[in-house]
Amino acid sequence: MKQEPIIELKNVSYAYVQNYNVLDGVNFRLYQEDFLGLIGPNGGGKTTLLKVILGLLKPDSGEITVLGTTPKGARDNIGYVPQYAKIDLDYPIDAFQVVLMGLLGNKRLLSRYSDKDKKRAEAALKEVGMAQFKNRQIGELSGGQRQRILIARALVRDPKLLILDEPTSSVDPASEENFFKLLEQINKKAAIIIVSHDVGIISGYISKVACMNRRLSLHMGDDIEGAIEQSASTCDIEYIGHRLSHTSHNNSHKHD
Amino acid sequence: MDILTYQFFQNALIVGLLASVAAGIIGSLVVIKKISFISGSIAHASFGGLGIAYFLGLHPIIGAAVFSVLSALGIGWVSKKSKTHEDALIGALWAVGMAVGLIFIFLTPGYAGDLFSYLFGNILLTTQQDILLIAGLDIIVLISVALFFRYFLAIIFDEDFCEVTNIRVLAYYLFLMALIALTVVVMIKVVGIILVIALLTLPAATARMLSKSMRGIILLAVLFSSFATIAGIFASYYLNWPTGPVIIFIAAALYFIGFLIHIRKRKLIH
Numbered sequence: 344m345k346q347e348p349i350i351e352l353k354n355v356s357y358a359y360v361q362n363y364n365v366l367d368g369v370n371f372r373l374y375q376e377d378f379l380g381l382i383g384p385n386g387g388g389k390t391t392l393l394k395v396i397l398g399l400l401k402p403d404s405g406e407i408t409v410l411g412t413t414p415k416g417a418r419d420n421i422g423y424v425p426q427y428a429k430i431d432l433d434y435p436i437d438a439f440q441v442v443l444m445g446l447l448g449n450k451r452l453l454s455r456y457s458d459k460d461k462k463r464a465e466a467a468l469k470e471v472g473m474a475q476f477k478n479r480q481i482g483e484l485s486g487g488q489r490q491r492i493l494i495a496r497a498l499v500r501d502p503k504l505l506i507l508d509e510p511t512s513s514v515d516p517a518s519e520e521n522f523f524k525l526l527e528q529i530n531k532k533a534a535i536i537i538v539s540h541d542v543g544i545i546s547g548y549i550s551k552v553a554c555m556n557r558r559l560s561l562h563m564g565d566d567i568e569g570a571i572e573q574s575a576s577t578c579d580i581e582y583i584g585h586r587l588s589h590t591s592h593n594n595s596h597k598h599d
Numbered sequence: 600m601d602i603l604t605y606q607f608f609q610n611a612l613i614v615g616l617l618a619s620v621a622a623g624i625i626g627s628l629v630v631i632k633k634i635s636f637i638s639g640s641i642a643h644a645s646f647g648g649l650g651i652a653y654f655l656g657l658h659p660i661i662g663a664a665v666f667s668v669l670s671a672l673g674i675g676w677v678s679k680k681s682k683t684h685e686d687a688l689i690g691a692l693w694a695v696g697m698a699v700g701l702i703f704i705f706l707t708p709g710y711a712g713d714l715f716s717y718l719f720g721n722i723l724l725t726t727q728q729d730i731l732l733i734a735g736l737d738i739i740v741l742i743s744v745a746l747f748f749r750y751f752l753a754i755i756f757d758e759d760f761c762e763v764t765n766i767r768v769l770a771y772y773l774f775l776m777a778l779i780a781l782t783v784v785v786m787i788k789v790v791g792i793i794l795v796i797a798l799l800t801l802p803a804a805t806a807r808m809l810s811k812s813m814r815g816i817i818l819l820a821v822l823f824s825s826f827a828t829i830a831g832i833f834a835s836y837y838l839n840w841p842t843g844p845v846i847i848f849i850a851a852a853l854y855f856i857g858f859l860i861h862i863r864k865r866k867l868i869h
Contacts, residue, residue, distance in 0.1 A: 397763050415765075423763045434756050435631065435813045444753045448764030453746055480811045500764070 347411070348372040349504060349534055350396060355405030357391055365391045366402070367557045375503070378530045380545045381538045383555035389538045390426075392555055393506055396536075397423060410503060417504075419449070422497030422533070424507040427490060432482055438492045439477045442467055445499040467499040468492075471525060486513035487522065498529065505529060507537045511544050523548040602836060610725040611842075615828035617733050618789045619802075621740045623821030625782040626803035627813070628744075628775065632755045637674055639796040640689045641776075642783045644670035644696030646792050649717055650703030659717065660732050660784060667780040670696065675776035679769055720791030720843030722832060729788055736785045740778055751775055752813060789828060790843040798824060801850040805857035823853050 350373040357366040365388045373379060383389050394400040395407060398414030409417035422445075442464040443456055450456070468474045471491040481489055490513050497505055507526075514522045526535060527548060539545050542552075553559055602608050629638050648666020649659045670692055678685040704714060716724060744751070750771050754761050762768050786795045806819035831846030838845070 399759070399762060418763055418765050421763065423760055425757060425759045429759070430757065431631075435807070435811055435816055436752065436756060437812070440752075441756075444756070444760070445764065447749060447753050448761065448766045482811065496760070 346374050348374055348408075349410050351406075351408045352395075353406040355395060355402045355407055357388075357395060357400060357402050359391075364403075364557065366395065369405070369555075369559045371553065371559055373504075373534055373536065375534050376530070376550075378526070378535045378548065378550045379537070380542070380549035380552045381536055381555055382540065382542050382545075382552060385540070387556040389555045390508060392559070393508055393536070393538065397421065397506065419500070420503040422494075422500050422502030422505040424490075424493050424497050424505070424510055426508045427486075427493070427510065427513045430481075430489070430493070432489070434481060436481060437477070438468065438473060438479050438481060438484070438495075439464060441481060441492050442495045442499050445496040449500075463499050464495075467495040470498060470528075471495045485515075487515055487518040490514055490522070491525070494525070494529075502533050505533045505535045507535070509538055509540070511539050511541055519544060607723055607725070608832075608836070610727070610730060611722045611832050612829060613730055614722060614725045614733055614788055615832055616825055617730070617737050618786045619825040619828050620821055621737050621782045621785050622799050622824045623802055623806075623819075624744050624817055625740060625779055626799040626824070627806065627817045627820045628751055628755065629779060630800055630803040630807055631813075631816075632775075634779075635796060635800045636689055637678065637776075638779050638783065638799055640674060640693040640696075641667050641671045641780050642787075642792050642795040642799075643693045645780070645784060645787065646701075646717070647696040647699030647703075649787075649792075650700030650707075654703040654707045658728070658732070660729070660787070663787060664736065664781060664784045666696070667784055668777050671776040671780035672773055675773045676769075679772060716791070717787060718791050718793050719841060720787065720789050720794060720846075722789050722842050723836075725788060733785050733788060736781050740781055740785070743774070743778055747771065747774065790846055794843050794847050797847045798827070798850055801847075801854045802827065805850075805854045808857045808861040824850065827853060 350371065352369050352371040355366055355369045355371075356364050358364045365386075369388075369392065371392075381389055381392070391400065395402050396409060396414055398409075398418065407414060410420050411417075443460060445467070446456065446460050446463065450460075465474065465477070468477055471494050473488060473491050473495060476484060476488060476492075481492060484492065490510055494505075494507075494510075505526075511519070511522075523545075526537070529535065537545060537549065546552075629635060645663040645667035647670075648662040648664070650662075651666065652659045652662020655662070674689060674692060677688050713721070713724070715721075750766065753766065754768050754771050754775075758768050758772075782799070783795050786798055790798050802823035803816065803820040805823050806816045810816045810819055827846050827850040831849050832842055834840070834849070835842040835845040
């Protein structure tokens with residue numbers, strides 16, 4: 344079955360400082376059913392790539408299409424969960440208001456949130472299993488709960504593409520499995536890109552892995568463990584098998 | 600309480616209350632956005648406008664308002680565009696504004712008798728005209744915050760997310776900066792340029808320790824800054840001390856009490 348990609352990057356380059364490309368001729372396609380793990384060393388360009396896809400940065404050269412249009416034009420259909428570390432944990436706001444924030448950009452200036460908006464926000468909270476924490480201040484929630492609120496804020500927009508930047512750092516190991524179960528649910532209706540430096544955690548759930556180290560190498564296929572292992576070697580990061588006791592046969596893995 | 604029958608004292612109380620409302624609201628946003636030093640810089644920069652207005656024979660508050668809004672927009676723009684220059688520029692603007700103000704006051708013929716009152720405030724010298732100007736600025740600040748409150752709250756919480764949902768983050772941020780500048784000007788009459796930053800942030804910081812919701816923080820901040828201002832005016836009158844510093848001292852005392860309550864509460868929880 345041949346599908347149109349929902350994201351397509353052709354030869355995209357970006358440099359913060361002239362002549363030092365953080366993205367160097369990146370080619371990349373993402374399809375509707377994909378659950379992509381984006382890994383790579385610090386400074387390798389993971390966040391830069393996301394910013395280009397989100398239209399926060401304009402590439403110096405190359406072409407980029409997101410959901411059939413420009414990155415900025417596609418924003419209405421993108422759900423974004425920013426890096427958790429940037430969130431002020433003590434911010435005086437409750438969970439419901441955070442989720443409603445997802446709809447603020449769609450509102451006409453000065454118009455109030457409608458009953459429909461509130462219903463949508465409640466539905467998003469329910470979807471991530473946080474309905475009962477609606478009126479809690481975010482400072483009173485655990486790391487994993489707060490992360491779910493941020494996902495609800497992205498989901499309230501009914502995105503076709505969900506982008507999560509380092510979401511696993513705040514999720515404790517006990518709730519990790521539930522967290523990824525939730526993402527698998529979401530993946531039924533939206534493509535997912537998840538950035539992580541911790542390959543071990545995500546390996547059991549993703550269907551594709553891409554390694555971003557100035558250039559991007561994409562691996563996919565049935566043998567995701569093998570693909571990750573290969574990515575890890577191109578990516579210059581250490582990968583320790585998470586679920587399988589994978590003995591070393593570095594050159595024999597399938598990948599198409 | 601004979602003192603209440605005097606016009607100058609009534610004026611002082613009115614201006615104090617008007618300024619406290621703006622200070623409590625904008626101060627709360629400054630505190631949660633953690634931009635006290637940007638606000639301090641804007642306050643000191645306004646002295647430049649004050650000096651220029653003095654030189655040109657205009658009302659000093661108008662000069663201060665124009666100059667501090669322009670400085671605020673400049674600093675806001677730079678802080679969003681270039682993180683590397685932000686810190687140095689905040690410091691530079693702080694001093695350059697003062698320098699510009701002093702040069703123009705020096706160039707103005709005659710004795711600059713009320714210079715000191717702009718630096719440290721002299722609320723007991725409030726005129727009818729001051730009240731009208733400050734009330735006008737107050738109304739601008741109040742209406743703006745009431746209309747754009749959700750946007751301010753959203754961009755302070757998470758700029759990246761707002762940008763990605765097509766909220767015009769830079770425009771709102773610059774607007775907030777301009778409101779901070781206007782608020783600072785409103786407060787100059789009360790506590791003076793040098794002490795503004797304390798009255799802007801102390802009541803809001805106190806409120807933040809005692810309330811978890813933004814509404815609660817703003818209400819308490821307005822309450823605390825009104826109390827500090829009114830109590831400060833009375834205390835300074837009876838003690839015959841300068842008003843601005845007494846107001847700041849009371850605001851600091853409130854903060855200290857709030858801090859004690861805050862740690863006590865935390866101990867009870869943990």
